[in-house]
Amino acid sequence: MDAAGYDRAVALLQAVQLADGHNDLPWALRLIAGPDPDAAVATTDLKTAQPRLHTDIPRLRQGGVGLQFWSVYVPCQFEGHAAVTAVLEQIELVHRLAARYPGDLLLASTADEAEAAFRAGKIASMLGAEGGHCIGESLGVLRALRHLGVRYMTLTHNLNTSWADSATDTAVHGGLTDFGREVVRTMNRIGMLVDLSHVAPSTMRDALDVSAAPVVFTHSSCRAVNDHPRNVPDDVLERLAGNEGVCMITFVPRFVSPALAEWDQGVQAAMEEAGLDHRDLDVRGKFIDSWDGPKQPDATLDEVVTHIEHAREVAGIDHIGLGGDYDGVGTLPIGLEDVSKYPVLLGALLDRGWSEDDCAKLAGRNALRVLRAAEDVATE
Secondary structure: OHHHHHHHHHHHHHHOEEEEEOOOOOHHHHHHHOHHHOOOOOOOOOOOOOOOOOOOOHHHHOEEEEEEEHHHHHOOOOHHHHHHHHHHHHHHHHHHHHHOOOOOOOEOOOOHHHHHHOOOOOOOEEEEEEHHHOOOOHHHHHHHHHHHEEEEEEEOOOOOHHHHHHEEOOOOOOOEOHHHHHHHHHHHHHEEEEEOOEEOOOHHHHHHHHHOOEEOOOOOOOOOOOOOOEOOOOHHHHEEEEEEEHHOOOOOOOOHHHHHHHHHHHHHHHHOOOOOOOOOHHHHHHHHHHHOOOOOOOOHHHHHHHHHHHHHHHOHHHEEEEEEOOOOOOOOOEOOOOOHHHHHHHHHHHOOOOOHHHHHHHHHHHHHHHHHHHHHHOOO
16 A cells, blocks of 8 residues: 555544444453453453454554444343343443543444544444344333443344344344334434344345434445345445445455355365354364365455445445444454554555545544434434
8 A cells, every 4th residue: 555545544534533333342351351341341451552352542543443333242142131131231341441441432422422522532432232132122121222322233143033134044034023123113213223234135125114214234345246145235235325324344354355255165065064063163163273175365455445345336425434343353354454454444545546535434424424314313
């Protein structure tokens, strides 16, 4: 990348608030120290470099991150009351993070508050609940999450809920059930963004049919570029203009790289031939360690750029954003290894002829517009 592009990107992010749609640092901290929010926050000093993580405060500053949606993620293995408890613990963890680092992080629940935090030199911190199973099939819990500052909910994670189909599970509902549609309507009423990352295309289309507010994909890429079930089909991207929504392109290597997706299929076929379950991550890891097949390829920054430019072409410049999924995956594309790398990405786009105005929309203006639009639609 040309140094001039990088320098222009750094300068741009001093004036433009970069909004990242999804960061799993809260769960990464829980994995280090356990479920107690106090211990999770106290064990790791984010003011110093944390090489075992993708995220710390110095690198957030270097990356020009001005608004971070912190994922309050709950694995699908948590069900019912356990899922509700876990999401509350994760929400409390983020609140404790903001309290520990008041000079750097400031909780925000509205677009105006987020922009005010950025003007004050703080990283605006918002919450996103990943996995609709965390509400325990209760609209009351959904409303309570909004009162606690949650600004979006991802309708599913890797498995179906009782009311919505996931992209990576066997479809049982054909999209949203009647209760699922009521979840979307309630989210509209309370100003919570409907996040369609992780959901099946049928669920995407149903949600777009129902939602009166713009939807988001907080960490997804383009299925036409890489045919992975977690990516967004073109017909759905095309509908974002009419909905005013935003697809925030993610950096997850398996969603980004066709070569890696092809390699994955080879691993899966070899495991099936050996009578092994490729869905068991421990079994899969041990199999790969001993496999004499081809080496796992790396994803690259250029492949991420390809997804961004495809999404711009299909959805339009006003309907794209960024959602890195840092600390939610083991590795990242070469050139985008941690949260400090956003100027590298934007610099590459500037070098390719993108205007600063278009980069500003991608970086955060589109996401902030969607937040404000959801607030305008809300009635509660």
